[in-house]
Amino acid sequence: MKKSEIMAVFYLIIIAVIIGGIILFGTAFLVFGLLWAIYEILWLIYEYFYYKSNKFLQIKDDIKENIIKCNELNQHIEELKSIYNIVKKIDYGASDYIDNSNYNYKRPKLEKIKNDVNVYECSATVCKNAQAQPFKYICKYFDIKPSETTLSEFENILNNFSAAEQGKILLQNEKDEIVDSLNDKIPFLLLNLRKKKLIRKLGFDEVDFSQLYFPTFSFNYVSPGGNSSMTSETTFNIENLDKFISYLSELVKFRNSVAGQRALMTAALREKIKNRDNYTCQTCGLSNKEERNLLLEIDHIIPLSKNGITSEGNLQTLCWRCNRTKGSKIINADYIGIKNA
Ligand SMILES: [Zn+2]
Known part of the structure; x- marks a missing residue:
């Protein structure tokens, strides 16, 4: 070949x-x-x-009340999460970005500038400084004035967010326990391979585990040519809110409250109050012993709107249902208008 x-x-x-x-x-x-x-x-x-099938409809009917309770808690958690939007919605107005320059080059980064209330377009220096001392610059550029009122507002936000975060876990546990208790009634394969759909079919609302509801403050710098940019971002999650409250309190020094009585609504204080009250609701007497996944919240006995202060004597443990009934949880117009006495 x-x-x-x-x-x-x-x-x-x-x-x-x-x-x-x-x-x-x-x-x-x-x-x-x-x-x-x-x-x-x-x-x-x-x-x-x-x-x-009638068999499934019967199971669904048997646990109807538990499902309603879970969905109510889920709704309550969503309300707790929306507290920030109620307190801090400032409308600065809106403007359009118009590029009048003679260059042919389009500046995509400049076109993206948002009128978002939590985004501040600034110089490179401010952006770098904000990175080094975020709280100081957030107060300065987002009009958060260090006062007793502001401090109370942020404590209230932290109190609500903490309850929401804890509530999500407790609710998930409760749901799992309810579904697991059905394990001899519901076919093995459905329970193990198609659990998500089963939970939906039973009538449970889905729990939103995303933490995107935490407010984020950004300082955004874009160079005049649009070629370079940087962002300094701070998310007010539980940890940062805790720190921010300590920061604000240093600036305020409790000017407007009785000296020595004012405490800070931190994670540690929340736990202390619950422990003092033996993890028991001070209104209905329900505790973690009777209801393992009961969400307990911290309540101001005399509400902040009635000039109540954050002090151990003015705080109590309430279950979420009693607290919801009391209705002091969500800041109302009355609260936003509280005066610096
Ligand atoms: Zn209660």
């Missing part, structure tokens, strides 16, 4: 292998897809009939 013939055979073999490979993979892919589709269709048929 000539050398060129050997090469031709060699190339033919390679081409054959490649084509064979494609056919083999394609077939495997199709077969797998088909099997998967059949698997899903069988599930859908099974679930369709199961969730319509």
